Amino acid sequence: MNKPVRLMVVDDHALFRRGLISLLEEMPNLQVVGEATNGKEALGVFEKQRPDLILLDINMPVMNGIETLTAIRKLNPDQKVLMLTISQNDEDLIGAIVAGANGYLLKNTEPDVLHSTLVQAMAGNSVLSPEVTSRVLQAVRRSQADRxxxxxxxxxxxxxxxxxxxxxxxxxxxxxxxxxxxxxxxxxxxxxxxxxxxxxxxxxxxxxxxxx
Amino acid sequence: MTHHKIPVRRVVIISANPLFREGLRTLYADRWKGKALIVATPTNMAEADAALEKHQPNLVIVDYDDKTINRAEFLEHFFDGKSTMQMMLVSLGDAGEVVIYDRRKLTPADAQNWLNDPWQEE
CATH class of the missing domain: 1.10.10.10 (Winged helix-like DNA-binding domain superfamily/Winged helix DNA-binding domain)
Known part of the structure; x- marks a missing residue:
């Protein structure tokens, strides 16, 4: 049997976070080893637990997801981080990708899709929710046109x-x-x-x- | 000694977000075992209306972020209804506040008793 993937969940919405953790713990081969309610707290948990994969919300108090991702990248450039957010805002999306997110998932994702996405991310693939893919392509085109x-x-x-x-x-x-x-x-x-x-x-x- | 059989309460979770909906279900289904049952998890207004009509739930949890679910319409439902019902309004976009409404129907005598200590724990 494979070693379970060690996950950390960072989200300030207690109801969502606790529900998500409970759902993840029911999924095969996953283990939630840490949780945090904002980026600052997440950095402390990250140092202690060194999870394989982090699920990171964007809009959080104290330290938002993109700032947190940037800080985590400095501590471990290879850390796998998936953004999990309700934001479809271009600034958040492109900001997260530029900061080095391995994927961008919306919270309206189905649980089985979330599971397969986590597996893909662990395999080294980048993943995007279908709703945001076209925005990324548009942004790339825009930036190419500007260049x-x-x-x-x-x-x-x-x-x-x-x-x-x-x-x-x-x-x-x-x-x-x-x-x-x-x-x-x-x-x-x-x-x-x-x-x-x-x-x-x-x-x-x-x-x-x-x-x- | 008489044992009062406590009725199993009915809970409806209304959300267009599957992770939120299924997360709450997973989290509370076991915890509420024998006390409450999640009877429906509608994902839009039409399904929600049907579930409220059919199950007359004791507790409704509403995630009103999605455009398919209308917060104002739910509040109208709540104020129009008569039966005992609690409603929790949650926004996934706002981690700061959850609003809980508690609707009860009492006889005038019960209301008088209730007024003696309106803040007693249930």
Missing amino acids: NRSILSDREIDVLKCLARGQTTSQIAGVLFISENTVKTHIRHILEKLEVNNRAEAVARASQLELI
């Missing part, structure tokens, strides 16, 4: 928008109040930065990268 946008200057983006409207060099120069030579210089830089060969390709690539 792409920073490749080009604001003026180059303006020139690209003109190219996308099918404007010629002289028309662009007129619209942006710059010389045709300056327009050509901007276009040459755009082609280099986007690694394309002509204006049409530049517009297609810019559209693909959500620059325009």
